Amino acid sequence: MLHNQTDLTSIPVQVPVVLPSEPAASPPCSIEASVLHVINGEYFSGAERVQSHLGRCLPNFGIAADFVCVKPGKFPQVMAEQNLQWGRCHLAPMKSRFDLRAVFRIRDLVQAYGYELLHAHTPRTAMVASAASRLTGVPWVYHVHSPAARDSVHQWSNRINSWMERASLLSCSHLITVSESLRLDCIAKGASEDKVTVVHNGVPSIRPERIHHPVVGGRWVFGMVALMRPRKGLEVVLDALSILRGEGLDVVLRCIGPFETAEYETEINEQIDRLKLRRYVERVGFTDDVPGELARVDALVLPSLFGEGLPMVVLEAMAAAVPVIATRVEGTPEAVTDGVEGLLAEPRDAVSLAKKIRSLVTGEYDWTSMAEAAHQRQTQSFSDLSMAWGTAEVYRKLIDSPDMDRGHNRLGDARLTHVSQQDSFVAAGYRD
Numbered sequence: 001m002l003h004n005q006t007d008l009t010s011i012p013v014q015v016p017v018v019l020p021s022e023p024a025a026s027p028p029c030s031i032e033a034s035v036l037h038v039i040n041g042e043y044f045s046g047a048e049r050v051q052s053h054l055g056r057c058l059p060n061f062g063i064a065a066d067f068v069c070v071k072p073g074k075f076p077q078v079m080a081e082q083n084l085q086w087g088r089c090h091l092a093p094m095k096s097r098f099d100l101r102a103v104f105r106i107r108d109l110v111q112a113y114g115y116e117l118l119h120a121h122t123p124r125t126a127m128v129a130s131a132a133s134r135l136t137g138v139p140w141v142y143h144v145h146s147p148a149a150r151d152s153v154h155q156w157s158n159r160i161n162s163w164m165e166r167a168s169l170l171s172c173s174h175l176i177t178v179s180e181s182l183r184l185d186c187i188a189k190g191a192s193e194d195k196v197t198v199v200h201n202g203v204p205s206i207r208p209e210r211i212h213h214p215v216v217g218g219r220w221v222f223g224m225v226a227l228m229r230p231r232k233g234l235e236v237v238l239d240a241l242s243i244l245r246g247e248g249l250d251v252v253l254r255c256i257g258p259f260e261t262a263e264y265e266t267e268i269n270e271q272i273d274r275l276k277l278r279r280y281v282e283r284v285g286f287t288d289d290v291p292g293e294l295a296r297v298d299a300l301v302l303p304s305l306f307g308e309g310l311p312m313v314v315l316e317a318m319a320a321a322v323p324v325i326a327t328r329v330e331g332t333p334e335a336v337t338d339g340v341e342g343l344l345a346e347p348r349d350a351v352s353l354a355k356k357i358r359s360l361v362t363g364e365y366d367w368t369s370m371a372e373a374a375h376q377r378q379t380q381s382f383s384d385l386s387m388a389w390g391t392a393e394v395y396r397k398l399i400d401s402p403d404m405d406r407g408h409n410r411l412g413d414a415r416l417t418h419v420s421q422q423d424s425f426v427a428a429g430y431r432d
């Protein structure tokens with residue numbers, strides 16, 4: 001599916017899906033097909049939220065979704081702990097990037113449970129799904145959450161991931177990208193236009209009761225929600241906070257989320273002390289209650305430096321009717337229009353960020369209108385259901401394509417005895 005470089009200006013833009021009616025009101029459809037999501041499963045962060053929302057919502061559109069984790073960790077733990085209406089979670093731990101036993105385990109699962117599609121989410125799982133697809137004849141979809149070549153600050157890891165991703169894409173049946181910017185990125189890398197579809201990320205419309213309402217001249221509470229690591233740009237917010245407090249504006253920051261490393265936490269603590277901001281920065285750490293935290297803040301600030309797809313925290317804040325002050329990186333401007341649902345600053349630029357924050361706290365923009373616009377845009381175009389609907393449409397086109405022989409994998413449960421069930425479990429409340 002790779003071809004030579006394309007002129008991106010000639011490619012029509014794919015805009016967010018707006019569902020014609022509220023699908024939540026309709027009863028779940030009967031199940032027409034089942035998909036196995038091949039995931040890392042190590043954490044429960046942005047990509048895993050997408051996966052879990054899909055697992056929960058796809059049955060509304062006739063698709064049963066199960067999971068297999070190649071780096072089992074937080075994801076299967078959350079699935080086991082919470083009373084979630086998801087499907088099965090299988091485990092296929094890989095000892096290294098090149099441990100191919102997972103491929104055979106997935107082949108056995110496909111044959112045993114009759115999965116008609118594989119759906120991978122990371123360069124590692126793309127490699128595994130690609131090989132399992134070759135063994136089983138089942139097509140596979142690759143979900144691009146962020147640009148592999150700019151995915152971390154580690155150049156070698158970026159190169160290996162990029163290489164693995166490119167090699168796997170040769171056999172991929174279809175690509176789903178979480179933003180239009182990533183779709184263009186994939187096409188620029190050589191993916192053919194008709195095999196890439198944008199399915200914007202989506203979240204449930206959770207709008208908590210507000211604890212605080214900001215007023216011009218009063219205190220403004222900004223919240224940054226993330227796994228704190230250098231790429232998220234916490235340093236830039238601290239510099240912006242220092243500029244604004246120096247001007248006499250009463251702005252404070254709640255840092256919501258854990259630090260990836262102790263070294264980074266130490267660096268941030270030193271910066272806070274250097275800027276004399278200790279009284280104005282509250283460290284919340286990891287929370288299970290992000291909506292509760294969003295109810296306390298007047299705006300979300302997400303100053304990512306590079307390499308985002310479409311951050312879930314941006315959409316979660318919009319759902320909670322919290323304006324978003326973010327940077328113009330990758331997919332974020334597709335959800336937030338500068339001056340409407342929030343404000344967009346230039347990345348790595350504390351002066352630009354301070355300017356945007358200043359314009360909100362001094363009343364240049366009406367906070368209430370911005371909060372309402374954010375909530376409305378999320379419910380219309382970035383809901384968990386619109387994301388599941390868009391994903392189901394991609395599956396349906398693949399399953400209905402003349403190339404797909406639906407009979408080949410209809411053995412289903414008849415062959416269950418051939419696969420070890422020791423490493424699989426079913427979430428409580430499973431639809432069977």
Ligand SMILES: CC(=O)N[C@H]1[C@@H](OP(=O)(O)OP(=O)(O)OC[C@H]2O[C@@H](n3ccc(=O)[nH]c3=O)[C@H](O)[C@@H]2O)O[C@H](CO)[C@@H](O)[C@@H]1O
Nearest residue numbers: 045046047145146256257286287290308309310311312313
């Ligand atoms: C580096 C990377 O690969 N980033 C990708 C990752 O986002 P990444 O995981 O970096 O960040 P996101 O904002 O998407 O997700 C973080 C998630 O963790 C939750 N949270 C955070 C802090 C806390 O204390 N408690 C808590 O529950 C947030 O509510 C949110 O649901 O997946 C996104 C979803 O496709 C992509 O758009 C991003 O490009």
